[in-house]
Amino acid sequence: MTGRLNGFSYLSFKALYSFHSVRLFFFFRLIDPMLHYVFIAAIASALVGSGYLSYIIIGNIAFYAAQIMIINFITMFRMERRFGTLELNIAAPMNTFVVIFRKSIVPLADGLFVFLFGLLIGQLLFKVNIPWDELGNLLLIVLVVTFSVLSLSLFFACLSLLFSNINLFLNLVLGGLQILCGVHFSAHLLPAWIESISRILPLTHGIEALRTLYGLEAYNVQSLLMKEALIGLGYLTVAILIVKVMEYAARRSGALVKSA
């Protein structure tokens, strides 16, 4: 067990993750998402009435989990630059993609926890009842969405080798995901050419599958899940392919040796 606890992913978490104590965990992973959902629910109820509440809460549970994963993962890389350890990691013989992937395990677990806890909050606070009879499918959706978002995060982590500060870019992308992925309203309501962009982003199909399972929409869950998984696989493939290119470009530009 000690060996496992001293593993690379755990040490990465201990070295770089933004919080460690139970108190901080309580605030950031339990209270903060709750406040986010309440805030969104209040706005939605005021604007379109409480009938729309379940729809918007489900979208936000998935989005909030995705946001947590992406931000924490990229923050780890920003911290590496700040501590001057990024170059030590890259200069080691371990494949850079493997380094990045192993660092993603804790943000992945974190995102999964926030996702599942979000679904519980949805039930307790907003009566968005978990479809217990479809629990297997629900967990599968959560896993597939988490995988596709992880793949997007890996893609960003590869980009962060080249750009010493990708925060602005990242904020734009998170904003984009919120608008394009059907978080607050159906992606079908978007103009066709914008919807075609939504269809190649993670989350869009996952949120639709989740809403279908909750009886809020009527799509084919299996087909949506397949698409979400394929999109995740696509981003993962791109991340694997670009990591060498990004590392080479960063060595060329000097970005590897710049601090954030």
Add this chain to the structure above:
Amino acid sequence: METVIKVENLARSFKTKGQVKQAVDGISFEVKKGEVFGLLGPNGAGKTTTIKMLTTLLLPTEGRAEIFGYDVHLESHEIRKLINFVYGGERGVYGRLTATEYMNYFCTLYKIPRKEQRSMIAELLELVGLTEAADKKIHTYSKGMIQRLHISRCLINSPKLLFLDEPTIGLDPVGARMLRSLIQKLQKDGITIILTTHYMQEADELCDRIAFIKDGKISLIGSAKEIKRSSGHTRMFEAIVQMEEIEKIEKEQTISIHTMEELKQLFYSITFEVKMKEMDIHQIKQILSKYGEVVHVIQKEMSLEDAYISHMKELG
């Protein structure tokens, strides 16, 4: 003897705000197996950029460099298995980890089998005198302890070539002494070392050969002895003088002041070089006495620091 590093016309420029800065400008040198090779120069001379290129973290814009026959541009993966590096200062550590955890992390990165890690970590921490502090968080460490931890980290993959970029910067004399002893031990173990430092005495003590670098160009290369000898046309003097207007002596054409220190009011200790070989100590006294009372003058043996300052002054 085997050539470990071969550098030919290596150059690196950076573009910033539309301007091109030439950080390294066509340098060439070779380093043989087991040598301690010093790169000395003022801040911004190109030492660290050179090291970043040789450690494969930065690509040259021109020229080529080979480490153990592998090209830094194309064969970084092979090179990384054989080298390691330490950059001076307190960066490069995870303050929240203990030294053992930090070493564990890098053992995994360097693919050290799990069952070997424990004994290796204990051995390396003992080598640098950190056994007692092995389970303390790194953020509680002093600068010297962090530097020693860096040294132990860089030995994880049993490197054949080490790059030490200002490893003793900011250390107290005892810490610096300890680190120098470690470097000497590593050299005895057959590790080739590239060292950059601002401390000339340290370079004199540790380096087999030294290169002076300024404005991205290597201007002089050789052993400390050869470098001192190359400044044979200059002679160094040390004097204690009593002067009311010390700044006037700085304008004296026949001498070039290296250091000046006020001992007590109106009394100064100065070291200076004289280019004219035929000038004797009496003539020097006469020149100094134009500016005040000369208490004491002696001719000094040329140190590496004197040779460095003299050389850098010549370069302008």
